[in-house]
Amino acid sequence: MTSLAPDAIVGSFNNLLPVNITFAVGALDKLTDIVEQEQAQSIVVVSDAVISNLPEVQSALSTIMNARRSVQIIHVPAGEPTIDSVDHIGAQLREIKPDLVVAIGGGSVLDSAKGGRLLLANPGSIRTYSWPGTPAPIVAGTTRLVTVPTTAGTGSEVTGGVVMTDPDNGMKVAAPSPVNRANYCLVDPRLTVSLPHGPTLWGGLDALGQAIGSVVCAANTPVGDALGLEAIRLAVAALPAVLADPTDVDARASMSCAALLAGLAMNVSEAGTEHSLAHALGTVMKLPHGLTVGAMLLESMEHDRQYVPARFERVADAMGAPQDGSSDGSRALRAVEAFLAQVNCPTFVDLNVTSEQLPELAGLARAGWIPVEPGPWTDDDILDAFTRALARSSRSAS
């Protein structure tokens, strides 16, 4: 008989974290070493037109080209990836047959590159390997992958997820597998300094949502908890700081690290109900992913905290929320409410969501539900969450 409290007992778990991560201002310069180490002759850079023209990126690529390596650039279309856009990148990669893929960009670019690289070793369309439905098994290929994030949010640089939109119905689909993960990840906070206010905010909200979701969801592990709680601690200080001064490299670095840790936490655990609700909002309103996570975060927490209040107390502690005598997880809710007000996270009113859209949102959330909730969510609970979000006409700390 143990003397430990129930939440101090560790059950069995399995986690895999194989990515070689370099985190540094100037980390991109290490790309040359990786090319040498891998003896890569044919390199494809997957990026977008803006990012591939950043002076830091141009400098890194010219160093590689000067070493007489073949470097071809594939530009990913603007917006979040679709099944068709990933298939198109896969077709180009199948043509070129590179031995190294270097993905430089935000979450959409990184997911596009991971999806395209998957298709080098797996025949047909990415749809074959996508969830929901019964995806075919994904086999590992030999093409190595380097990810270089230029935003701080999705954590895609270290995750095995490839999230896309299905053009047939507008729904989110995903082809997750550990074999999708990068072999190397270069986190260079310099590359996020020119990121505009909107994507900076949305990425930060995504990171916070992923970190909290990973700690409170049913798939949590002690490894994920450690990563997620540190991600929360860093994000709540760093996001307001980068929004106030986008050129603050220390704050950018701290936010990049928060996003990296949140991505790792989500990878060893899972994203939670905030993502199930957010995906539906993104589908109906065609909004950036991170913004939808921020918009739904309080509503998922309000419902989930009744099942795992001790986990929400840890979230509150990580946020630096002072003890107030409560122990039901509501302290975390109030801390997140104040944080969302501080960073001006848009409300449903700002996003022009109407009451007529609530049943559609609830139905889509149920259809794409990620089954890791810490306790039951009925159809009415899901509708109630969207109804509460609509009633929240302004952000204020309670």
Ligand SMILES: [Zn+2]
């Ligand atoms: Zn996310």
